[in-house]
Amino acid sequence: MNRIMIAGAALLVVLVLIANGSLFTVSQTEQALVVQFGKVVRVIETPGLHAKWPIAQNVITLDKRLLAVDLPGEEVILGDQTRMSIDTFTVFRISDPLRFYQAIGPIPENIRGRLNSVVTGSLRRVLGNDKLLDVLSADRDRIMSTIxxxxxTEMQPFGVSIVDVRIRRADLPQENTDAILSRMKSERQRIAAQARAEGAEASQKIKADAERERTVLVADAKATADKLRGEGEAGATTIYAKAFGQDPAFFSIWRTLQGYHDIFDSGAARLVVSPDNDYLKYLQAPPPPPDSPQPAPSR
Known part of the structure; x- marks a missing residue:
């Protein structure tokens, strides 16, 4: 009896072990490959409970959800010879688990290296025909669609369907940035120098115009002054002539006395003449009254 119970218990244990080794579950987010001695014998894409041969077969599960891979930055030369450092990320799905297993192996992370080389090659080919402004403009959607x-197309043999490839960041390399900043600085300096030169030219023109206007105004003023002075002198001469015509004797005396004032007013004037000179007659004797006859001039 004891032997029968022991045999039954052993059989039960074997059956449990066989059941645990032959049954497996595939979730809704997974797809599975049943591998026997390194060869895929069955592909399971439907979720649920499934069976396999214990020990001889094992199960490899692959995710069938969308997967994302961030790829390292790559330096790309654009069509206008601009160098850019571009970081990308790729969203993909394992569409054919058998092909994926045959091309990549049982470790899904190994797809990263293959994706990196394929995406980099496509970036270089496509961006090599476009300019920097195309990458930074609305034309970027067309570029990414082509990539x-x-x-x-290149990842189909690996059992992978590409959902999206996007540029996460696009920067100029540091040496290009320094060169562009230096070029921008030189351009701003050139514009500033040009503005200063144009300002100096405008200043010289304004000064020349002002000097020309000043010269014209001064010349016009001098001409007007000379004209007024001439008219004044002419008017004075006319007045003097009229005064002389009214009383020649008084006018002669007045002009003589005015001449004395102009000559001797400073007190430093010296006049060398003979004592009987007619010019000094009013210094020797006062002028006669207006009604008295004038003495005849000496000869």
Missing amino acids: DGQVN
Whole structure:
């Protein structure tokens, strides 16, 4: 009896072990490969409970959800010879688990290196025909669509469907940035020098115009002054002539006395003449009254 119980218990243990080794579950987010001695014998894409031969077969599960891979930055030369450092990320799905296993192996992370080389090659080919402004403008959608198509075509033999390839960051290399900043600085300096030169030219023109206007105004003023002075002198001469015509004797005396004032007013004037000179007659004797006859001039 004891032997029968022991045999039954042993059989039960074996059956449990066989059941545990032959049954497995595939979740809704997974797809599975049943491998026997390194060869895939069955592909399971439906979720649920499944069976396999224990010991001889093992199960490899692969995720069938969308997967994302961030790829390292790559330096790309654009069509206008601009160098850019571009970081990308790729969203993909394992569409054919058998092909994926045959091309990549049982470790899904190994797809990263293959994706990196394919995406980098496509970036270089496509961006090599476009300019920097195309990458930074609305034309970027067309560029990324072309890259998506090329990468998807190249990854089909690996059992991978590409959902999206996106540029996460696009920067100029540091040496290009320094060169662009230096070029921008030189351009600003050139514009500033040009503005200063134009300002100096405008200043010289304004000064020349002002000097010309000043010269014209001064010349006009001098001409007007000379004209007024001439008219004044002419008016004075006319007045003097009229005064002389009214009383020649008084006018002669007045002019003589005015001449004395102009000559001797400073007190330092010296006049060398003979004592009987007619010019000094009013210094020797006062002028006669207006009604008295004038003496005849000496000869």
